Amino acid sequence: xxxxxxxxxxxKYRGSPKWTLKNINLDIEEGEFIVIMGPAESGKSTLGLCxxxxxPHSIPGTFKGNVIVDxxxxxxxxxxxxxxxxxMVFQDPESQFCMMSVESEVAFxxxxxxxxxxxxxxxxxxxxxxxxxxxxxxxPPHRLSGGxxxxxxxxxxxxxxxxxxxxxxxxxxxxxxxKYEVFSVVKELREKYSITxxxxxxxxxxxxxxxxxxxxxxxxxIVRIGTPxxxxxxxxxxxxxxxxxxxxxxxxxxxxxxxxxxxxQYPITLDEAVQKTLKLLRRE
Amino acid sequence: MTDPYIVVEDLSFTYPDGTLALExxxxxxxxxxFVAIIGQNGSGKTTLVKHFNGLLKPTKGQVIVDxxxxxxxxxxxxxxKVGYLFQNPDHQxxxxxxxxxxxxxxxxxxxxxxxxxxxxxxxxxxxxxxKIRKENPIFRSKGEKTRIALASIxxxxxxxxxxxxxxxxxxxxxxEKVMQYVKKMHDSGHIIIFITHDMRIVAEYAKRVIVMHRxxxxxEGDVRDVFAQPEILKETFLFPPQxxxxxxxxxxxxxxxxxxxxxxxxxxxxxxxxxxxAKYNIKG
Amino acid sequence: MSxxxxxxxxxxxxxxxxxxxxxxxxMSITALFIQxxxxxxxxxxxxxxxxxxxxxxxxxxxxxxxxxxxxxVVVTCAIAVSWLLFSGVGKPIYxxxxxxxxxDLSIPxxxxxxxxxxxxxxxxxxxxxxxxxxxxxxxxxKLRIPYFICLIFALALRFIxxxxxxxxxxxxxxxxxxxxxxxxxxxxxxxxxxxxxxPWLITSFKRVTILANALDSRGFIPLQPRSFYKEPRYSKTDxxxxxxxxxxxxxxxxLRYYFGYLAIIPWRL
Numbered sequence: 001x002x003x004x005x006x007x008x009x010x011x012k013y014r015g016s017p018k019w020t021l022k023n024i025n026l027d028i029e030e031g032e033f034i035v036i037m038g039p040a041e042s043g044k045s046t047l048g049l050c051x052x053x054x055x056p057h058s059i060p061g062t063f064k065g066n067v068i069v070d071x072x073x074x075x076x077x078x079x080x081x082x083x084x085x086x087x088m089v090f091q092d093p094e095s096q097f098c099m100m101s102v103e104s105e106v107a108f109x110x111x112x113x114x115x116x117x118x119x120x121x122x123x124x125x126x127x128x129x130x131x132x133x134x135x136x137x138x139x140p141p142h143r144l145s146g147g148x149x150x151x152x153x154x155x156x157x158x159x160x161x162x163x164x165x166x167x168x169x170x171x172x173x174x175x176x177x178x179k180y181e182v183f184s185v186v187k188e189l190r191e192k193y194s195i196t197x198x199x200x201x202x203x204x205x206x207x208x209x210x211x212x213x214x215x216x217x218x219x220x221x222i223v224r225i226g227t228p229x230x231x232x233x234x235x236x237x238x239x240x241x242x243x244x245x246x247x248x249x250x251x252x253x254x255x256x257x258x259x260x261x262x263x264x265q266y267p268i269t270l271d272e273a274v275q276k277t278l279k280l281l282r283r284e
Numbered sequence: 285m286t287d288p289y290i291v292v293e294d295l296s297f298t299y300p301d302g303t304l305a306l307e308x309x310x311x312x313x314x315x316x317x318f319v320a321i322i323g324q325n326g327s328g329k330t331t332l333v334k335h336f337n338g339l340l341k342p343t344k345g346q347v348i349v350d351x352x353x354x355x356x357x358x359x360x361x362x363x364x365k366v367g368y369l370f371q372n373p374d375h376q377x378x379x380x381x382x383x384x385x386x387x388x389x390x391x392x393x394x395x396x397x398x399x400x401x402x403x404x405x406x407x408x409x410x411x412x413x414x415k416i417r418k419e420n421p422i423f424r425s426k427g428e429k430t431r432i433a434l435a436s437i438x439x440x441x442x443x444x445x446x447x448x449x450x451x452x453x454x455x456x457x458x459x460e461k462v463m464q465y466v467k468k469m470h471d472s473g474h475i476i477i478f479i480t481h482d483m484r485i486v487a488e489y490a491k492r493v494i495v496m497h498r499x500x501x502x503x504e505g506d507v508r509d510v511f512a513q514p515e516i517l518k519e520t521f522l523f524p525p526q527x528x529x530x531x532x533x534x535x536x537x538x539x540x541x542x543x544x545x546x547x548x549x550x551x552x553x554x555x556x557x558x559x560x561x562a563k564y565n566i567k568g
Numbered sequence: 569m570s571x572x573x574x575x576x577x578x579x580x581x582x583x584x585x586x587x588x589x590x591x592x593x594x595m596s597i598t599a600l601f602i603q604x605x606x607x608x609x610x611x612x613x614x615x616x617x618x619x620x621x622x623x624x625x626x627x628x629x630x631x632x633x634x635x636x637x638x639x640x641v642v643v644t645c646a647i648a649v650s651w652l653l654f655s656g657v658g659k660p661i662y663x664x665x666x667x668x669x670x671x672d673l674s675i676p677x678x679x680x681x682x683x684x685x686x687x688x689x690x691x692x693x694x695x696x697x698x699x700x701x702x703x704x705x706x707x708x709x710k711l712r713i714p715y716f717i718c719l720i721f722a723l724a725l726r727f728i729x730x731x732x733x734x735x736x737x738x739x740x741x742x743x744x745x746x747x748x749x750x751x752x753x754x755x756x757x758x759x760x761x762x763x764x765x766x767p768w769l770i771t772s773f774k775r776v777t778i779l780a781n782a783l784d785s786r787g788f789i790p791l792q793p794r795s796f797y798k799e800p801r802y803s804k805t806d807x808x809x810x811x812x813x814x815x816x817x818x819x820x821x822x823l824r825y826y827f828g829y830l831a832i833i834p835w836r837l
Contacts, residue, residue: 040455083787095778100701100726107797109786114795175325175481177521205526242457247527254554274533281564339740359743368744375741378766392746
């Protein structure tokens with residue numbers, strides 16, 4: 001059974017004339033790394049909020065259809081209960097940081113779970129270790145960089161041992177080093193732990209290599225689902241949608257189209273592109 | 285070469301709490317400049333540009349804007365010459381209608397009502413806001429708000445436009461739109477100084493790049509020259525856009541003079557590939 | 569507050585936070601019951617000497633403490649002068665202006681009040697310099713204050729610096745558009761504040777929305793049973809300190825109200 005089943009989901013914010021989400025159907029298997037991409041106003045963030053019950057419980061609107069998370073229906077379960085299965089990392093590193101130190105931030109969710117002290121201490125240590133923030137345990141949020149804050153947010157979700165981790169464009173406002181830190185942690189989570197990851201992002205080049213599937217959204221609907229290669233290779237479609245594929249993929253598409261050179265498979269990473277180019281050029 | 289519009293001489297800046305933010309910065313900004321300032325958060329980018337409109341005054345050295353020492357001017361006086369678009373348009377927008385928002389800056393300059401009206405009309409037109417001029421800016425999308433904020437700065441007709449991360453948080457289409465407006469401003473005579481983490485935008489729009497690292501200028505010069513030194517950029521964990529890196533990697537494998545020292549866009553790379561195909565006799 | 573904390577391993581650092589809170593509270597009230605220069609001085613020395621000791625032990629950075637102390641000195645002088653000139657008790661000895669007299673009682677009262685204020689300052693410094701913010705919240709929680717109140721207090725402490733930064737950024741953004749906050753009549757200046765207030769309220773509201781979602785997403789359900797991460801424990805030293813705090817407080821009350829000592833004007837604090 002998929003760990004997340006979204007069936008015929010429609011959502012409209014209260015007071016809004018149009019539907020923000022239209023007929024969303026998506027199954028996500030346990031352990032998958034799904035990347036959801038789309039232009040602004042495509043409904044991505046709204047979809048994220050549906051995954052842990054914030055919609056419909058905390059955010060008013062018209063909700064149709066069902067979202068089943070690990071067998072639980074988000075309509076009937078409280079957000080607090082769903083939070084044990086789905087962890088969320090929001091886009092704004094500053095405002096989602098609730099407590100006054102890194103350690104207490106990670107421990108907060110564990111207190112909410114009413115865990116015994118020994119277990120909390122163990123989980124906090126482990127989570128901080130995974131994101132490499134142990135030496136910052138006493139630091140308050142305003143002393144941390146954006147990348148560090150997001151890593152703490154990931155640790156806070158990890159410590160709760162959720163089965164699913166949803167990250168809503170976590171690197172949008174970060175500097176290059178922050179982006180790298182966050183993607184490194186996500187990569188490591190994917191490789192070492194069997195956690196299901198749903199990442200909303202614009203960074204095609206960062207995810208091309210390690211996403212299992214990419215979901216494209218536009219104007220509230222899912223328009224396409226496929227592997228990174230399948231999705232990024234249709235460069236014309238992506239450009240029309242307003243999503244940028246990796247630059248090397250764009251290049252090879254143009255090589256194919258305008259230089260009339262038949263390239264069977266477009267590269268989606270830098271290394272692949274270099275290899276393919278060398279092969280092309282040595283073809284005398 | 286005309287006289288520089290902004291001269292920075294041996295600028296050092298220490299915050300009241302003792303942190304040294306800028307150390308011995310010297311640079312000149314000229315008429316017609318389109319400058320990108322890049323660097324990790326904390327490298328001093330924002331601290332530097334805040335000296336250009338007098339928000340910060342040097343603790344050592346001096347900053348001369350259009351012949352006037354910033355220490356002898358108020359921010360309001362310098363606002364006539366140097367406009368500053370803050371990263372988050374929500375930090376600026378407060379009016380009931382878009383046209384009132386745009387009128388705010390010119391009104392602060394003490395212009396006559398007729399002059400203000402003229403400038404508002406002009407700004408509304410340039411930024412394609414005429415149709416929604418009576419709408420409340422607070423409820424618009426982030427892309428529109430950025431446009432509105434930019435319009436309200438441009439209405440003051442400053443010579444220099446400083447933009448602090450104008451495309452952060454925007455999708456590709458919105459970013460392109462904003463940068464097109466910025467380019468229009470540059471074409472009509474404004475000096476552009478923008479801070480960004482998006483290397484693609486730097487490659488596509490900037491003519492000159494200043495790389496900041498720990499309060500000092502690490503690298504500075506023509507955009508092609510700067511991106512031709514990836515080893516130095518790596519010191520501060522910055523990477524050129526994927527297509528630029530691809531060109532470098534290719535050049536390392538086939539040292540061919542057809543590959544220039546820096547490739548800035550996918551189109552440029554396509555031309556290079558075309559030449560290489562011709563050279564190596566590759567057909568479709 | 570986190571700026572004032574200095575890590576260390578002193579006697580005060582080792583005390584549990586709830587003990588220090590009790591100590592701060594009781595000693596502050598005690599100070600308010602002492603109203604005689606000599607005894608105020610004794611009390612000040614009693615709490616002041618640990619502060620001086622802490623300063624040397626911890627090498628407190630003066631940069632952060634300076635503005636704090638400067639305000640304290642200004643307020644103390646203001647209080648002293650107002651008691652000196654406007655005490656309303658005693659026999660006038662010197663006329664400063666019509667209706668404003670220095671009296672035989674106002675001089676010792678002014679000294680007493682100033683010393684008292686400095687004592688309160690010293691007590692607070694001990695608490696703030698040796699206790700981390702997170703521990704202060706833990707201490708409040710240990711004292712059985714309902715968690716909801718502790719959380720609100722913690723969130724306020726957490727967000728005050730952030731909201732202040734937002735305010736500062738907005739002021740800069742509007743100044744960059746030519747806004748001059750200092751100029752103009754009182755009415756104009758109030759109008760200008762609205763230009764700062766509207767964006768500030770909007771950004772604060774957005775922050776609060778994200779925060780609320782974050783709290784929910786971490787499984788927070790109000791009034792549900794929750795555990796206490798690294799709950800502070802009472803040690804023998806804690807019990808002794810609490811006992812001493814109560815003892816001093818009761819002693820002062822007895823000395824003042826049973827024996828009539830310690831006060832120049834017994835009918836008021």
